[in-house]
Amino acid sequence: MRGMYIHIPFCHQICHYCDFNKVFFNNQPVDEYIESIGNELAILKREGASFDHAETVFLGGGTPTALSEKQLKRLLEIIRTYIDVEAVKEFSTEANPDELTDEKLRVLKDGGVNRLSIGVQSFDDELLRKIGRTHGSLDAERVISKARDIGFENMSIDLIYGLPGQSIQQWEHTLDRALAIDLPHYSAYSLIIEPKTVFYNLMNKGKLPLPGEDIEAEMFGMLMERMEKQGRSQYEISNFSIPGYESIHNMIYWQNDEYAGIGAGAHGFLKGMRYANIGPLKKYMENVAKDQRPLLESHVVTPIEAMEEEMFLGLRMMTGVSEMAFLEKFGKRLEDVYGEELRKLLEDGLLGRQGDTYKLTQLGIYRGNEVFQRFLK
Ligand code: SF4
Numbered sequence: 001m002r003g004m005y006i007h008i009p010f011c012h013q014i015c016h017y018c019d020f021n022k023v024f025f026n027n028q029p030v031d032e033y034i035e036s037i038g039n040e041l042a043i044l045k046r047e048g049a050s051f052d053h054a055e056t057v058f059l060g061g062g063t064p065t066a067l068s069e070k071q072l073k074r075l076l077e078i079i080r081t082y083i084d085v086e087a088v089k090e091f092s093t094e095a096n097p098d099e100l101t102d103e104k105l106r107v108l109k110d111g112g113v114n115r116l117s118i119g120v121q122s123f124d125d126e127l128l129r130k131i132g133r134t135h136g137s138l139d140a141e142r143v144i145s146k147a148r149d150i151g152f153e154n155m156s157i158d159l160i161y162g163l164p165g166q167s168i169q170q171w172e173h174t175l176d177r178a179l180a181i182d183l184p185h186y187s188a189y190s191l192i193i194e195p196k197t198v199f200y201n202l203m204n205k206g207k208l209p210l211p212g213e214d215i216e217a218e219m220f221g222m223l224m225e226r227m228e229k230q231g232r233s234q235y236e237i238s239n240f241s242i243p244g245y246e247s248i249h250n251m252i253y254w255q256n257d258e259y260a261g262i263g264a265g266a267h268g269f270l271k272g273m274r275y276a277n278i279g280p281l282k283k284y285m286e287n288v289a290k291d292q293r294p295l296l297e298s299h300v301v302t303p304i305e306a307m308e309e310e311m312f313l314g315l316r317m318m319t320g321v322s323e324m325a326f327l328e329k330f331g332k333r334l335e336d337v338y339g340e341e342l343r344k345l346l347e348d349g350l351l352g353r354q355g356d357t358y359k360l361t362q363l364g365i366y367r368g369n370e371v372f373q374r375f376l377k
Pocket of ligand 1: 010018061062
């Protein structure tokens with residue numbers, strides 16, 4: 001196991017586009033849930049999971065910073081009893097700008113967190129309001145400056161483009177302000193309308209003025225150009241960093257390596273098995289209280305699935321997939337397994353070949369999903 005993901009499913013507000021496993025914070029058994037995380041870690045350990053070589057811990061959600069200082073402190077204390085936090089290379093937490101008080105920043109720092117991934121989404125106050133966020137653009141700038149004062153240096157912000165009513169100029173303005181903060185890492189995603197969200201319902205009623213595919217592609221192009229110009233290389237379709245600041249935790253996913261997923265609804269990949277935990281909090285906590293893994297489902301990854309995952313995860317990264325690495329990992333030649341798909345993708349100009357490595361071309365970066373689907377049998 002190289003990494004550990006811990007899910008904190010609480011939010012003080014519910015964003016209009018979000019389909020993550022989360023609940024509104026008020027009246028939830030937050031303290032008990034935090035203790036359940038400790039119990040799940042204990043169960044996993046008893047069942048033979050080794051946390052000794054974990055390179056990363058990632059607190060995601062929901063929003064981990066929805067917790068109070070006391071709750072955050074307790075969570076970090078629990079993690080510390082199972083993991084040698086000082087030996088972990090990257091200990092990240094997701095955070096919302098308006099929840100990161102000075103005290104919480106200090107609790108995180110003292111608890112060993114060394115990377116912040118802040119959900120800024122946009123620097124346009126009106127758009128932020130329209131998508132259901134409670135912070136303003138100034139909160140983001142203020143909190144990053146405060147975090148720097150407290151000693152955080154490895155920080156990233158998440159941005160979203162293709163928002164309802166968003167113009168190219170508004171996106172450019174967001175990029176300007178994001179880059180002016182001069183962070184080592186940026187993530188930017190196009191808005192996806194997921195079922196069971198406020199936006200999904202509005203879209204079905206014809207009340208969601210999305211910018212359209214061409215504008216969205218233009219926004220993506222602008223993003224790549226601006227990031228490159230400012231020395232943030234695109235190391236994955238949606239992720240940009242200065243060298244050495246790539247997210248180690250996310251690389252574990254894309255390198256198709258193993259990680260533990262802890263918490264309600266978390267997914268994990270351990271001992272050749274992919275699993276998903278039970279999502280509803282109460283059920284999750286009941287299972288853990290009975291001293292049993294809170295599994296919703298699990299299955300052993302077949303060799304074919306493992307190879308598919310290797311391709312569609314590996315090709316997300318700009319380093320691509322190498323024939324030699326594939327042979328070493330699976331004992332099969334890439335050409336023998338995916339010869340036909342690769343030839344077709346080369347012909348279509350979606351993949352390129354450099355030495356023994358296949359990589360997305362510029363066109364392939366725009367049409368990534370189409371490329372990845374070709375490897376699903
Ligand atoms: S986007 Fe983040 S903060 Fe907003 S509802 Fe989803 S998990 Fe909560």
